[in-house]
Amino acid sequence: MQMSTADGMTHKRVTRAITVMLVVSVLIMIVFIISMDTGPIRMAPGEVIRTVFGEGTAKDQLTLFDFRLPRIVITILIGAGLAVSGCILQAVTHNPLSDPGILGINSGAGLVVILYTLFFPNVQSTFALPFLAFFGALLTAMLIYALAAKRREGLSPTRVVLVGIAIAAAINAAMMVLEMLLDPQNFQFVATWLAGSIVGTDWTYVLALLPWIIGLLAFTLYKSRVLNVLSLGDQLATSLGAPVEREKRLLLGVAVALAGASVAVGGAISFVGLVGPHLARRLVGTKYEFLVPASALTGALLVILADMLAKWVLQPTEIPTGIVVAVIGAPYFLYLLVRWK
Numbered sequence: 001m002q003m004s005t006a007d008g009m010t011h012k013r014v015t016r017a018i019t020v021m022l023v024v025s026v027l028i029m030i031v032f033i034i035s036m037d038t039g040p041i042r043m044a045p046g047e048v049i050r051t052v053f054g055e056g057t058a059k060d061q062l063t064l065f066d067f068r069l070p071r072i073v074i075t076i077l078i079g080a081g082l083a084v085s086g087c088i089l090q091a092v093t094h095n096p097l098s099d100p101g102i103l104g105i106n107s108g109a110g111l112v113v114i115l116y117t118l119f120f121p122n123v124q125s126t127f128a129l130p131f132l133a134f135f136g137a138l139l140t141a142m143l144i145y146a147l148a149a150k151r152r153e154g155l156s157p158t159r160v161v162l163v164g165i166a167i168a169a170a171i172n173a174a175m176m177v178l179e180m181l182l183d184p185q186n187f188q189f190v191a192t193w194l195a196g197s198i199v200g201t202d203w204t205y206v207l208a209l210l211p212w213i214i215g216l217l218a219f220t221l222y223k224s225r226v227l228n229v230l231s232l233g234d235q236l237a238t239s240l241g242a243p244v245e246r247e248k249r250l251l252l253g254v255a256v257a258l259a260g261a262s263v264a265v266g267g268a269i270s271f272v273g274l275v276g277p278h279l280a281r282r283l284v285g286t287k288y289e290f291l292v293p294a295s296a297l298t299g300a301l302l303v304i305l306a307d308m309l310a311k312w313v314l315q316p317t318e319i320p321t322g323i324v325v326a327v328i329g330a331p332y333f334l335y336l337l338v339r340w341k
């Protein structure tokens with residue numbers, strides 16, 4: 001009887017998680033279709049449909065396939081990458097406020113991109129940006145880990161947040177100084193990037209970002225059982241036989257790579273790694289087999305929705321997507337901060 005009750009609860013949990021993910025996927029598709037009709041050049045829904053099926057004008061095809069479609073795909077990839085990065089960080093640090101933007105990991109990625117722009121202003125390499133951003137994010141994460149961890153106590157959730165905020169402030173100050181050394185053209189690029197605009201808007205950026213996000217998301221899903229064990233706490237995870245420190249370093253590297261690649265193409269967008277996993281956890285529970293894909297979907301929905309609003313609210317002027325995400329995410333961060341004990 002007890003076994004059948006447990007099986008029934010598991011069945012309900014799986015059914016609920018699958019239903020939630022299907023609903024969020026449908027919402028992403030709805031926003032996807034609306035986004036294709038949003039921008040400085042208006043296209044009626046009928047024109048969008050005709051263009052999709054190859055019957056549009058040359059101008060409509062250029063607008064839809066060369067500008068809007070790659071940007072929409074990039075926003076989905078960025079949202080998924082940042083949300084799963086936050087999901088991993090929250091499990092590894094046992095801190096519900098962990099987010100690659102709040103902890104300064106995004107800033108570290110951005111600092112290396114700015115240094116690259118400063119010292120190699122005439123060398124543009126789309127495919128090198130994720131590697132450079134990953135390098136910067138990795139150095140920042142290692143610095144946070146070194147300063148926040150104690151030999152006997154391990155990572156303290158409070159120290160992680162405080163050290164991360166302090167390092168983010170220091171890196172942001174360094175970036176402001178470096179901006180002054182850039183030529184006007186690169187200064188404009190960096191200022192737009194720092195505001196959270198989607199800087200990569202063509203298929204080249206999609207091809208540069210896609211392998212990172214798909215490969216790392218698949219690996220994270222493969223490690224979902226390890227995340228379940230780590231979320232129980234270091235002592236209990238160790239007693240269950242898990243190699244805690246080795247798995248933590250590996251998963252931290254995955255989180256950093258996801259955040260770095262996303263930031264390299266999408267700019268300094270914060271709070272997605274905070275809001276996405278929290279919403280997903282409320283919808284599907286705490287099992288990482290469901291939480292990882294649900295976080296990816298909620299993060300994708302958040303960024304594609306924010307990008308659509310960024311293009312629509314002040315037409316024909318466009319505001320940075322990162323500002324729209326911050327308007328949504330900052331109050332939620334304060335709400336969590338008040339509740340966090």
